[in-house]
Amino acid sequence: MARYIERGAGEIAALIAREGLDYLQTKAVFKAARRMAGLTAPKPRRGAPARLSLEEELRFIDHAYAHSGPVGLMMQTLLETGTRVSEFVALRIEDVSLAERIVTITAGKGGKRREVPIRLELARLLALHIGKRRAGPLFPSREKGAGPYPHVYSRQRIGQMVREVADAAGITKRLYPHLLRHIMATRLLALGLDITDVQRFLGHDDIATTGNYAETSAATLRRKFDQVTAPGGRVLVQVIAANHGAPAAAFAADLLGGSRQSC
Numbered sequence: 045m046a047r048y049i050e051r052g053a054g055e056i057a058a059l060i061a062r063e064g065l066d067y068l069q070t071k072a073v074f075k076a077a078r079r080m081a082g083l084t085a086p087k088p089r090r091g092a093p094a095r096l097s098l099e100e101e102l103r104f105i106d107h108a109y110a111h112s113g114p115v116g117l118m119m120q121t122l123l124e125t126g127t128r129v130s131e132f133v134a135l136r137i138e139d140v141s142l143a144e145r146i147v148t149i150t151a152g153k154g155g156k157r158r159e160v161p162i163r164l165e166l167a168r169l170l171a172l173h174i175g176k177r178r179a180g181p182l183f184p185s186r187e188k189g190a191g192p193y194p195h196v197y198s199r200q201r202i203g204q205m206v207r208e209v210a211d212a213a214g215i216t217k218r219l220y221p222h223l224l225r226h227i228m229a230t231r232l233l234a235l236g237l238d239i240t241d242v243q244r245f246l247g248h249d250d251i252a253t254t255g256n257y258a259e260t261s262a263a264t265l266r267r268k269f270d271q272v273t274a275p276g277g278r279v280l281v282q283v284i285a286a287n288h289g290a291p292a293a294a295f296a297a298d299l300l301g302g303s304r305q306s307c
Contacts, residue, residue: 096227100215107213117173118183119209122202122221125160126228126246128153129199129221135182142171152247160245229254 060070078084096104105123109116122132131149139148145167147160162170174182184195203221210219225246232242243254 096215096217096219096223100213100217101227103213104209104215104219108209111209111212114173114183115205115209117169118202119206119224120166121170121183122206123224123228124162124166126225126232127160128225128247129202132221133183133197133199133202137174137177137179137182140170140174140182142167142174149247154249156247158244158247 065073101123105116105120108119121135122129125132125147127135127147127149131152134151135147135149139150140146141148145162145164147162149158149160152158170182181196183197185197185201187195199221206219206221206224210217229242229246232245233239237245239251239254243251246254248254
């Protein structure tokens with residue numbers, strides 16, 4: 045391959061010199077040649093989604109509640125349900141089962157329906173927020189709005205609220221509603237929830253999309269490392285991490301933890 049590239053580069057260089065092409069002209073020639081050959085640039089590989097540290101996450105929620113109770117509950121619900129902002133603004137009281145601790149997304153991406161479990165604490169806060177209401181927007185807006193349902197927040201307004209709270213909390217990372225969904229997915233995986241369950245929680249059609257969150261995080265490795273109680277096992281995992289990286293170390297910790305439990 046190296047010889048082929050060298051030979052091809054030499055032929056192209058001779059052509060450029062013979063035709064007297066300048067730098068910009070050669071760029072245009074190569075662009076046209078790639079187009080004629082049907083060549084396109086490969087799509088960049090998506091890296092691990094950005095996330096907040098646990099301290100930043102708690103600070104974000106604290107400042108949301110410091111702004112007002114409703115804003116705090118909105119930000120907490122948006123984070124803990126992992127909903128898309130379009131799904132969040134469409135939530136209605138009828139979609140919430142406090143007894144079952146389930147929030148139903150009636151029109152997710154592609155018009156699909158799914159059920160999202162919520163923590164007992166959030167269910168209690170939502171019960172106080174809903175009160176005696178039986179229907180209508182879960183989080184009504186004071187503004188009438190222009191959508192099919194009156195007094196519903198727009199996606200843009202929710203994004204603005206997220207940024208305002210982040211600024212007040214002194215968070216310098218770019219924070220937006222969908223990043224809260226990323227944060228929840230990463231947290232669930234770090235806590236050990238199976239990736240297929242996280243897929244259902246998020247409403248992903250393709251598990252490969254969920255896999256974008258499955259990069260082995262420090263929290264995941266720490267949890268698995270703590271499962272290895274024998275000093276020899278800890279040393280082995282450390283050696284594997286140093287030589288082969290965190291994913292291999294996490295796998296080794298799983299094996300060691302499993303063998304320990306089966307003894």
